Amino acid sequence: MSTPVEGFSKLSKNQKIDWLVTNYTKNPEESKKILERYWNNDTAVQKLHDEFIENTISNYYLPFAVAPNFLINGKLYAIPMAIEESSVVAAASKAAKFWLERGGFKAEILGTEKVGQVHFIFNGDSTKLRQFFNTIKPEFYKDTASITKSMEKRGGGISDIQLRDLNCKIEGYYQLHCTFETLDAMGANFINSCLEQFAKTLQESAASYTNFTDEEKAIEVVMSILSNYVPNCLVKAEVSCPVETLLGETISSKEFAKKMVRAVEIAKAEPYRAVTHNKGIMNGIDAVVLATGNDFRAVEAGIHAYAAKDGSYSSLTHASIEDGVFRFWIEVPLALGTVGGLTSLHPLVKLAMEILQNPTAKDLMQVIAVAGLAQNFAAVRSLVTTGIQKGHMKMHLLNMLNQMGATENEKQQLVDYFKDKTVTNASVREALEKIQAS
Numbered sequence: 001m002s003t004p005v006e007g008f009s010k011l012s013k014n015q016k017i018d019w020l021v022t023n024y025t026k027n028p029e030e031s032k033k034i035l036e037r038y039w040n041n042d043t044a045v046q047k048l049h050d051e052f053i054e055n056t057i058s059n060y061y062l063p064f065a066v067a068p069n070f071l072i073n074g075k076l077y078a079i080p081m082a083i084e085e086s087s088v089v090a091a092a093s094k095a096a097k098f099w100l101e102r103g104g105f106k107a108e109i110l111g112t113e114k115v116g117q118v119h120f121i122f123n124g125d126s127t128k129l130r131q132f133f134n135t136i137k138p139e140f141y142k143d144t145a146s147i148t149k150s151m152e153k154r155g156g157g158i159s160d161i162q163l164r165d166l167n168c169k170i171e172g173y174y175q176l177h178c179t180f181e182t183l184d185a186m187g188a189n190f191i192n193s194c195l196e197q198f199a200k201t202l203q204e205s206a207a208s209y210t211n212f213t214d215e216e217k218a219i220e221v222v223m224s225i226l227s228n229y230v231p232n233c234l235v236k237a238e239v240s241c242p243v244e245t246l247l248g249e250t251i252s253s254k255e256f257a258k259k260m261v262r263a264v265e266i267a268k269a270e271p272y273r274a275v276t277h278n279k280g281i282m283n284g285i286d287a288v289v290l291a292t293g294n295d296f297r298a299v300e301a302g303i304h305a306y307a308a309k310d311g312s313y314s315s316l317t318h319a320s321i322e323d324g325v326f327r328f329w330i331e332v333p334l335a336l337g338t339v340g341g342l343t344s345l346h347p348l349v350k351l352a353m354e355i356l357q358n359p360t361a362k363d364l365m366q367v368i369a370v371a372g373l374a375q376n377f378a379a380v381r382s383l384v385t386t387g388i389q390k391g392h393m394k395m396h397l398l399n400m401l402n403q404m405g406a407t408e409n410e411k412q413q414l415v416d417y418f419k420d421k422t423v424t425n426a427s428v429r430e431a432l433e434k435i436q437a438s
Contacts, residue, residue, distance in 0.1 A: 071104025284375030
């Protein structure tokens with residue numbers, strides 16, 4: 001039975017591994033070999049990875065791929081993607097090629113505003129608090145001047161600070177709702193530093209404000225933190241073409257266009273479908289967010305909140321047929337960075353940025369929105385024509401064969417065999433057993 005460990009973070013990497021495999025694995029020597037197998041042979045690169053997070057014992061690899069032929073606003077891209085799921089990169093690439101021949105993708109930035117909040121409790125007269133806020137508002141800017149100086153030189157900084165009264169939700173609850181422009185940085189550290197100074201200014205100014213009673217002077221700051229919900233840091237991506245050029249696979253172009261629109265309507269109306277619909281979008285978005293060293297958890301949280309902004313969880317994509325033209329588009333909030341964090345540290349992230357032609361944050365927003373739209377188009381297209389499993393299981397075939405222990409020769413035979421057949425776990429196992437028996 002394992003026992004608690006004291007001072008684990010102070011142990012060397014090898015000591016951490018020895019303790020872990022001894023206490024938590026059935027075969028310590030084999031477990032240790034697996035962990036060491038994924039170390040980078042370049043000691044400098046491995047040291048860099050070790051220092052990204054705490055208690056590092058190995059690396060967890062994801063495939064790094066590219067989806068080529070993305071024409072975005074007249075510029076051709078190969079989009080880096082880091083993801084473990086079969087068929088995602090293939091589907092994105094297929095959609096890119098499809099729209100390359102129909103004018104490509106159009107994308108535009110609708111806003112870049114980011115948000116942070118100081119949450120506090122004030123027990124007193126809300127009118128007096130409003131007067132106090134209006135009096136000290138310039139102090140918030142003054143007291144953060146040293147923090148914002150560099151950002152302001154580049155054209156960013158604090159956009160606005162508002163006092164919000166939320167007594168209707170929690171007694172005595174107010175907040176400073178603050179907006180920021182952080183340019184090519186994601187800006188989390190910048191925003192949080194500003195917010196913590198706002199909180200300090202708020203409390204210190206309240207303590208000496210003569211119009212407050214003693215109770216009112218004792219403002220309680222609960223927390224100061226950025227928000228990952230950024231509905232005004234928004235990007236739009238779209239494709240369009242005459243209906244007759246859609247070239248449906250198993251149905252007519254007109255019928256295909258109608259089915260696409262109807263499928264999106266269902267995802268708008270039915271949350272159970274919308275969640276899976278949007279998960280497919282996030283396959284494309286997350287893969288590029290990961291490859292470019294951005295925070296996919298923050299992006300996920302913000303996008304899913306945005307999908308429910310009208311009171312019910314709904315589709316992030318939209319489709320229409322007007323005057324014989326099929327349109328398919330998406331609007332998503334994306335708070336991203338192309339400087340700072342892993343973007344300047346991780347060798348593959350730096351390479352991904354180079355592959356994307358060293359984009360600005362706005363450029364990256366557009367590329368990632370396009371990746372999500374392409375992924376969704378490919379998924380919905382399969383759903384309304386051949387069905388999702390035909391293509392997905394074909395891509396999953398090698399994973400299945402690897403799990404079944406197929407040799408390289410057996411894999412090649414079965415890839416050829418299933419080119420025109422339905423792939424299921426049972427059919428693959430049966431075909432493999434026939435080869436092995438012969």
